[in-house]
Amino acid sequence: MVAATGELVAGEAGSLPPASRAVGEVFRAFLKLGLTSFGGPVAHLGYFRDEFVTRRRWLGEREYADLVALAQFLPGPASSQVGFALGLLRAGPWGAVVAWLAFTLPSAALLVAFAFGASIMDNPVGDGILSGLKIVAVAIVAHAVWGMAKALTPDARRASIAVVAMVIALLVPAAWGQVAAIALGALAGLLLCRGRTPTVEAPLTFPVSRRAGLVSLSLFAVLLVGLPIVATVTRSGVLEFVDGVYRAGALVFGGGHVVLPLLQAEVVSGGWVGQDEFLAGYGAAQAVPGPLFTFAAYLGALGEPGLARAALALIAVFLPGFLLLLGVLPFWNRFRSVPWAGAFMRGANAAVVGILAAALYDPVFVSAVVDVASLSLAVVCFVLLLAWRTPPWVVVLVGAASGVLLRVF
Incomplete structure (x- = not known):
C-alpha cells in the first residue's frame, strides 16, 4: 500500500530514534494496544491518548485532537486512521504499516478462529468477561473525556461549544450528526475563539x-469505480466479495459500528453469508480487542478460499480509509498554517470533546452500566486510571476478572 501511494518523503518529527528502532517501538506499542484495547472506537481513542499523549509524549493534546477531528471528518475506521497516522508520524511509512498490523491482527486472528468454529465466549465465564470489558470501556472513555476537556475546553466559550456538540451528537445519533457537530464547532470557533494565544506546540509534520x-x-x-467493473468482466466471485467490502469501508462515517449495516447489505443481501452467521460474528466481534472493522476478516473466512479471502477482506475494508487519510494529510498541514485556522481548530477540538462525552453516555455507559455493581466497578476502574495511574491493560484484566465474579455471584 505504501508503494501504491507514490512518493512518501521523509519529514521532521522532532527528536526521533533511529528508523529501525522507531519501527520496533511502534510495533510493540500498538501490539500491546491490539491485545488490550476493548470497548470500540471511542474507547480506542482513549487508550491511544493515554499511551501516546500522556505516557510516551509523542504529541500534545491539541495535535492529538486535530488528528481525531480529521478522522471524524473522513470515511473509514476513525480509531485505526488515528493509529495509522501516529505510526506514520513516529516512524514513517513502515511505522504506519506496522501500527496497523500490530493493532489489527490480534482481533482479526480471533475472529477468523471463531469463523472456523472456535466459539470460546458462549458460556457464563465468557459472558462475564464481556460484561466486565464493557464496564472497563466506560472508565477508559471517561478518563479520555476528563483529560481532553481540561486541555481543550479551558474557558467558557469552548466549554459551551463542547456542550452544544454533545447535545447534537445525542439528538442526532447518525454518523452525519457527528460530522455536523464538528463542522458547527469549527464555525463557532471562527466566531468565538479568535485572537487567543496560539498554541506553543509545533504543528505536526507528516512524511x-x-x-x-x-x-x-x-x-x-x-x-471504488474500477473494482465492480473488473469483477463483472471477470465474473470472479472473490473480486465481487472484495468490491462489496471495499465499498462498505469507503462509504462509512462514524466508526466501526456504522460499517456493520453496510457490510450486512453487501454480504448478506448478496448471498455470501447467512443472517445467522452474520449475527453470530457480530456478537463475537464485541468480545475481542482492537478495531471492529476486523469483522470483515470473519466474513471472508466463511467462504473459499478461507484464509486468503479473510486477508483480502481485511485489507479491502481498511484500505479506502487509509488512502483518504494519506490524500488529505499534506493539505491538512497547509490548512493549519492559515491565520484563522487556529480559531477554526480550537472550535473543532472543543466539539470533539463534546462528541466523546456523548459517546460516553450512549452507547458506552447505557450498554455497560445496568446496576449498582456495574456502576461501582466502573468508578473503581476510573479511579485506578485517574488517581492511581494504573496502566490500561491492568485495568482491563481487573475489569474482566471482576465481570466474571459479578456474573457468578
Whole structure:
C-alpha cells in the first residue's frame, strides 16, 4: 500500500530514534494496544491518548485532537486512521504499516478462529468477561473525556461549544450528526475563539508529499469505480466479495459500528453469508480487542478460499480509509498554517470533546452500566486510571476478572 501511494518523503518529527528502532517501538506499542484495547472506537481513542499523549509524549493534546477531528471528518475506521497516522508520524511509512498490523491482527486472528468454529465466549465465564470489558470501556472513555476537556475546553466559550456538540451528537445519533457537530464547532470557533494565544506546540509534520496525497486520492477513486467493473468482466466471485467490502469501508462515517449495516447489505443481501452467521460474528466481534472493522476478516473466512479471502477482506475494508487519510494529510498541514485556522481548530477540538462525552453516555455507559455493581466497578476502574495511574491493560484484566465474579455471584 505504501508503494501504491507514490512518493512518501521523509519529514521532521522532532527528536526521533533511529528508523529501525522507531519501527520496533511502534510495533510493540500498538501490539500491546491490539491485545488490550476493548470497548470500540471511542474507547480506542482513549487508550491511544493515554499511551501516546500522556505516557510516551509523542504529541500534545491539541495535535492529538486535530488528528481525531480529521478522522471524524473522513470515511473509514476513525480509531485505526488515528493509529495509522501516529505510526506514520513516529516512524514513517513502515511505522504506519506496522501500527496497523500490530493493532489489527490480534482481533482479526480471533475472529477468523471463531469463523472456523472456535466459539470460546458462549458460556457464563465468557459472558462475564464481556460484561466486565464493557464496564472497563466506560472508565477508559471517561478518563479520555476528563483529560481532553481540561486541555481543550479551558474557558467558557469552548466549554459551551463542547456542550452544544454533545447535545447534537445525542439528538442526532447518525454518523452525519457527528460530522455536523464538528463542522458547527469549527464555525463557532471562527466566531468565538479568535485572537487567543496560539498554541506553543509545533504543528505536526507528516512524511507525505502533496504528490503522494494526490496519488492516494486517485487510487481511492479508481478502486471504488474500477473494482465492480473488473469483477463483472471477470465474473470472479472473490473480486465481487472484495468490491462489496471495499465499498462498505469507503462509504462509512462514524466508526466501526456504522460499517456493520453496510457490510450486512453487501454480504448478506448478496448471498455470501447467512443472517445467522452474520449475527453470530457480530456478537463475537464485541468480545475481542482492537478495531471492529476486523469483522470483515470473519466474513471472508466463511467462504473459499478461507484464509486468503479473510486477508483480502481485511485489507479491502481498511484500505479506502487509509488512502483518504494519506490524500488529505499534506493539505491538512497547509490548512493549519492559515491565520484563522487556529480559531477554526480550537472550535473543532472543543466539539470533539463534546462528541466523546456523548459517546460516553450512549452507547458506552447505557450498554455497560445496568446496576449498582456495574456502576461501582466502573468508578473503581476510573479511579485506578485517574488517581492511581494504573496502566490500561491492568485495568482491563481487573475489569474482566471482576465481570466474571459479578456474573457468578
